[in-house]
């Protein structure tokens with residue numbers, strides 16, 4: 001074992017938090033391994049249309065980190081990979097990772113000839129299943145690495161052979177098998193982020209029973225120019241432009257039956273999405289049903305600006321029921337209007353459920369002795385010295401806070417490489 005090996009750091013999760021930890025640690029000289037289970041880096045942020053509060057595209061921030069990774073030979077990246085086992089202790093961990101086959105190797109130029117010849121389609125997970133893609137696909141237009149993926153369901157079929165024959169660069173490898181790799185690292189940063197709360201569990205809000213009820217993460221894709229409708233915010237049932245929309249805040253959040261905590265970003269996300277709708281369709285009307293609006297610190301100005309639009313109405317009251325009007329396809333939302341002291345009812349083209357952030361570790365634990373709170377967030381960095389956490393796997397955070405937290409995690413991880 002060389003000195004360099006024992007100074008290595010493993011970062012699990014290639015979202016904004018993991019990327020930040022990785023580049024910060026690599027730029028002070030540490031060798032870093034990034035293990036990401038999706039075929040690309042960027043995490044949930046890559047799926048946003050715009051960032052609040054500046055409303056710039058997420059590619060701005062991500063591209064800078066991708067460039068830093070490309071330029072840094074100390075970073076090794078494993079996509080479609082997960083950690084299977086961790087043993088050892090701070091300064092000297094043995095980690096087994098499993099890499100699932102992509103069936104496309106690094107010769108890929110991203111030309112797309114392999115996808116052109118294939119007809120089988122699969123749900124597009126990048127767009128939360130709102131459209132379909134070919135079973136040979138680039139995960140999205142700015143994917144890093146810019147490399148195609150072949151879905152395992154066509155392996156062994158003529159479709160896969162056609163894709164292989166169409167590739168001039170010898171990049172399709174249909175014999176690829178899952179691989180296992182052992183890494184020796186001094187410290188580990190767990191940055192596996194969050195999943196959207198499953199809206200199917202909130203029965204009274206009608207998700208998946210009413211086609212014009214979607215979630216906030218779906219709304220990001222609906223507004224995005226590279227989303228399922230090319231950026232047109234329209235009803236999923238019939239493609240009608242959205243003239244009226246209601247946002248249901250705390251959908252499953254701050255609710256003992258679902259997730260008791262506040263996800264911090266959902267109020268801002270809905271205010272941002274109200275802005276998407278208002279910008280695209282100046283005659284549109286927006287209603288936001290909320291329990292409390294949480295827009296702390298510098299976000300207060302953003303809230304004031306959006307709430308000041310005369311076509312945006314905020315109603316304090318928890319939504320009790322969401323139903324479809326079968327005659328028009330519109331959606332009826334009923335809530336208690338706390339300030340008005342009556343029942344409030346809105347009939348709109350589209351309803352967005354502002355679902356919260358559930359930690360990935362609620363279902364997918366770290367294969368080591370790490371402590372969690374009652375909701376599955378990682379709470380303790382000290383239970384297992386040398387294993388740290390960063391970003392939304394610890395608590396719901398915006399991007400700026402995640403990045404700050406990830407920088408702090410990089411420092412702790414570096415300390416573990418020298419404190420032995």
Ligand SMILES: Cc1cc2nc3c(=O)[nH]c(=O)nc-3n(C[C@H](O)[C@H](O)[C@H](O)COP(=O)(O)OP(=O)(O)OC[C@H]3O[C@@H](n4cnc5c(N)ncnc54)[C@H](O)[C@@H]3O)c2cc1C
Pocket residue numbers: 012013014015016017018035036037038041042043044045048050051052053081082083191192193194195216217220265269272355356357360364390391392393397398399400402
């Ligand atoms: C609707 C909505 C809109 C939002 N809009 C904004 C906004 O405009 N501005 C803002 O600042 N914030 C916004 N946020 C918050 C933002 O999404 C988070 O701050 C950000 O995603 C946190 O990044 P992360 O890296 O901690 O987690 P993630 O983005 O979840 O990244 C985690 C990564 O880890 C990977 N991973 C998961 N499990 C494993 C595993 N077992 N092994 C390997 N890899 C794994 C995932 O595939 C993913 O790539 C929004 C949130 C929501 C819900």
